[in-house]
Amino acid sequence: MKDEIELRPSTPDDFAPIFQLLSTVFHEEIDGELRDLEGIVYELDRSLVADDAGLVAGHVQAFTRDLTVPGAVIPAAHVSGVGVLPTHRRRGLLTRMMNRQLHEIADAGREPVAVLWASEAAIYPRFGYGPAASRLVFNITNREVRLPAPPPEPSGRLRMGDPQELLPEIGKVYEQLRPGRVGWSSRDDNWWKWVLSDPKDHRDGATKRYAVVFEGSGGPTGYALWRVKNDWNIHGSTADVQVREVAAADTETYRALWRFLLEVDLTRSVSWRLAAVDEPLLYMVDEPRRLGPGFSDALWLRVIDVPAALAARRYATDVDVVLEVTDPILTSNSGRWRLTGGPGGATCAATSDPADVALSVTDLGAVYLGGTSFGALAAAGRIRQLTGNDPAVAFGWHRLPSPTEVF
Numbered sequence: 001m002k003d004e005i006e007l008r009p010s011t012p013d014d015f016a017p018i019f020q021l022l023s024t025v026f027h028e029e030i031d032g033e034l035r036d037l038e039g040i041v042y043e044l045d046r047s048l049v050a051d052d053a054g055l056v057a058g059h060v061q062a063f064t065r066d067l068t069v070p071g072a073v074i075p076a077a078h079v080s081g082v083g084v085l086p087t088h089r090r091r092g093l094l095t096r097m098m099n100r101q102l103h104e105i106a107d108a109g110r111e112p113v114a115v116l117w118a119s120e121a122a123i124y125p126r127f128g129y130g131p132a133a134s135r136l137v138f139n140i141t142n143r144e145v146r147l148p149a150p151p152p153e154p155s156g157r158l159r160m161g162d163p164q165e166l167l168p169e170i171g172k173v174y175e176q177l178r179p180g181r182v183g184w185s186s187r188d189d190n191w192w193k194w195v196l197s198d199p200k201d202h203r204d205g206a207t208k209r210y211a212v213v214f215e216g217s218g219g220p221t222g223y224a225l226w227r228v229k230n231d232w233n234i235h236g237s238t239a240d241v242q243v244r245e246v247a248a249a250d251t252e253t254y255r256a257l258w259r260f261l262l263e264v265d266l267t268r269s270v271s272w273r274l275a276a277v278d279e280p281l282l283y284m285v286d287e288p289r290r291l292g293p294g295f296s297d298a299l300w301l302r303v304i305d306v307p308a309a310l311a312a313r314r315y316a317t318d319v320d321v322v323l324e325v326t327d328p329i330l331t332s333n334s335g336r337w338r339l340t341g342g343p344g345g346a347t348c349a350a351t352s353d354p355a356d357v358a359l360s361v362t363d364l365g366a367v368y369l370g371g372t373s374f375g376a377l378a379a380a381g382r383i384r385q386l387t388g389n390d391p392a393v394a395f396g397w398h399r400l401p402s403p404t405e406v407f
């Protein structure tokens with residue numbers, strides 16, 4: 001039965017069935033405006049279907065984007081749209097699609113890592129993806145948190161408007177900050193359309209999306225995107241400010257944007273699903289418990305090419321270590337690798353020297369962005385430290401990764 005189902009690249013004729021499949025597996029209607037939107041960023045030549053005698057029974061795709069990693073910006077396959085029809089589940093179709101996709105990415109030789117957001121955390125470790133970035137989900141009772149007073153003479157002003165109209169300012173800020181923000185993905189014109197799109201079906205009764213930009217004397221230094229979900233009870237308004245994105249080049253901009261978001265009149269809460277685990281707001285407000293932070297996984301990362309990936313990022317301190325990696329899928333990654341580097345750059349090559357550390361490619365993916373600690377994985381019994389040469393500090397970074405969007 002298994003072999004009757006063919007894996008093949010998608011064609012334009014598959015487009016409608018693919019979105020029918022994705023609607024089914026994600027329990028939502030992806031049609032009309034929503035489907036057009038997904039079509040803007042869709043890369044047909046990077047999508048794969050499982051074809052059961054003409055029926056699209058499975059799908060996986062990748063987007064061509066760059067990702068900021070510690071000290072560098074590198075090409076990273078952004079994997080998405082994974083689904084198998086309920087009638088075809090648990091017959092190994094996902095396994096076949098994942099294995100084929102990983103080999104295709106590796107054979108193309110361009111992207112040393114792949115990343116994704118997981119619908120369920122149990123799915124991807126077996127394919128070599130590790131939890132590389134986490135996030136906080138804020139549910140803020142905004143009347144109960146205070147920020148420090150603004151400077152007597154602010155260095156800029158806030159300008160509110162339509163996100164599309166403010167795109168030149170928003171895009172400029174994003175591009176200026178992106179090289180230094182681990183976990184951020186590149187956005188070309190199509191991705192900006194996707195990010196700023198505002199289909200009614202996604203509003204769940206809330207307002208359209210708004211943007212606010214902080215403009216200093218030298219130009220924009222930050223922006224926020226948000227909408228408001230209105231509600232009332234016997235006491236009055238209980239509306240929620242739903243924050244999509246906040247980007248700020250400096251402390252004053254960040255504080256000004258958050259004061260604005262926390263003080264929208266006729267609201268009683270602010271929610272944000274993509275706060276960093278070390279989000280500065282935690283250390284700015286007088287009562288951080290009222291941010292109501294909840295912890296969750298965020299970006300999952302798969303090392304496709306061990307030496308290329310390890311040489312591409314920078315390290316917090318000097319490091320000279322031999323890693324013994326096991327990778328049952330992309331087997332050329334398995335073996336011993338000497339990583340030599342530091343804050344200025346790194347090299348990595350195969351070695352026959354004895355290993356200092358033994359780990360799976362999944363755990364290498366987890367530590368790659370500096371968002372999951374070597375020490376924690378060792379304490380969990382996942383990474384084995386074989387000598388006293390411990391690279392834990394070197395693999396960290398001065399800030400934790402903070403992905404800005406679920407793609």
Ligand SMILES: CC(=O)SCCNC(=O)CCNC(=O)[C@H](O)C(C)(C)COP(=O)(O)OP(=O)(O)OC[C@H]1O[C@@H](n2cnc3c(N)ncnc32)[C@H](O)[C@@H]1OP(=O)(O)O
Nearest residue numbers: 025080081082083084089090091092093094095116119122
């Ligand atoms: C990046 C993204 O797009 S994330 C979105 C992922 N998609 C979804 O969540 C949509 C709904 N779910 C689905 O479409 C399917 O259940 C999929 C794609 C998750 C799994 O597809 P399947 O073809 O059933 O997976 P497959 O048969 O290859 O399973 C491989 C192994 O993973 C396990 N597995 C698969 N899905 C899950 C899951 N959701 N939770 C736990 N284990 C899982 C299977 O039990 C199997 O384990 P085994 O080898 O020990 O028996």
